[in-house]
Amino acid sequence: RDEKSSEEGGPMRTKNVWFTERNDNIALSLKHDGKLYEQESEFQKVEVYKTFAYGNMLTLDGMVMTTEKDEYVYHEMISHVPMQTHPDPKRVLIIGGGDGGTAREILKYEQLEEVVMVEIDEKVVEASKEFLPSIAASFDHPKLNLKIEDGIKYVNEAADESFDIVLVDSTDPVGPGEGLFTAEFYTQVHRILKKDGIMVTQSESPRFNEKVFVEIYDCYRGIFGKENVHCYLVHIPTYPTGMWSFSYSAKGDCSPKQVQEKAQALLPSFDLNYYNPEIHQAAFVLPNFVQKMIQPK
Template sequence: MSLDKTWYTEEWAGQGSAISLKIKDKVHDEQSPYQRIEIYETETFGTLMTLDGLVMVTDRDNFMYHEMMSHPALFTHPDPKRVLVIGGGDCGTLHEVLKHPSVELAEQVELDERVTRVAEKFFPELCESNNDSRARLHFADGIKWVADAKPGSYDVIIVDSTDPVGPAAGLFSETFYKNCLKALRPNGVVVGQSESPLFHADLIRSVQKSFKAAGFRDVATLFFPQCTYPSGWWSATMACKQGSVAQFRAQDSAAKGFATRYYNHEIHAAALARPEFLR
């Protein structure tokens, strides 16, 4: 059975599979200097943003990705004060970072300003911390930003990137990770999205190898569900300049009043468990 034009379908390249979402309307379509940005209203997943035809964020499931991209890294650091987000144009990760009271500065460096401006209109709940006094939005090349950063500028670097193709490919390189190491303070932590463990195991191995080659002391991958991304299962790979990835402030992450919808200290610990086929 083939689906008609009332469905948005993304084919997952080379995997013989796809995802389809029933749409009510397309409400925005523009070509930015970098990519095509489209916004749909769907029947069951709320608002959907796609970039160059690939799902980026939906109302229904974005919280899992944004929470797992931010909280494990920030709770692994003993006292995160200065945080850098590379990419993350929808601002959901920035919003989660700013839930941490220890954070004094959160800088977001996104290449395409139009992604953020469109998100501000169609995903206002993700952007509600953009005017926080601790937030700084920069529209620039994240690779160059990190390369130019003064040594010891940040406690945590979060690489909330698109797939490792085109301009984003450099965000998965040993050279970039070496620059992250330099930009981090002694207890620094870096985390980057690392695609599907089911579809992209070779990439995860490559990312781990590059982190270690760059000089990070300890590296581990976290696994979590993300139903609108390829395979419905996603990952983020985290590395520590000093200390162990397995050691995190579980008591702080379990504290009352820290509002999340997916992340908690038990999820954090479980996400570090490796499936047998990835050992």
């Protein structure tokens, strides 16, 4: 949301203008040089701002989704952690992820047969292609099968054991992303995973979304089993508090830190900015307060 008070002559012509994501008790502000895109879609308000510190930034309903300059943390870590540990991934499903960043990272693995991406809002794809081209870099890839529909519906209708990896790159549990935070949905994800299958979800901030964070780990454990659900942490300066989490759940044996040699050998050619095998290990080391929050009961 703009700080209207500091605008002079509309957002395109002012300099000291700030975008602020307001939450109940905290806010995050970025100074910007104008709004590049604004559309009210069927699902949410889609905007792109030209920020000074983080480049072009996508927001949905006034919440930061990604920025050009820190997107690599999220997209590399949601993708390479499961891709480096799965013994032989062939089919990957991405739920959400309309900016294209997760697809860009996943498609670096040439052994894949198909990547299905199910994004509910085509306006997110449209805005990203135009204003976040470095993120939306792989929409024309021949192995990408992009579907514009509700991820919940897609997963409900998908065949049993049809994916090696499912990534839930979704919004927070408000608006169209709400149904993605339910036991019904994760039960369906579990069903469509093959026997060595892995699910990774963005699981909010343990500092900021405490309640959701605790509840979803409980929920994953009920479906995948107590020992088969793990949490890893990353630093994302443009998300509330900067501390963000991903969940890693396995349908079969769960070895979230066991990187496959064949996959690891590919890393130098990927030119990554955040992920490396050491950070993969380190990301699963949790501060005490996070351990306590999600201790299996």
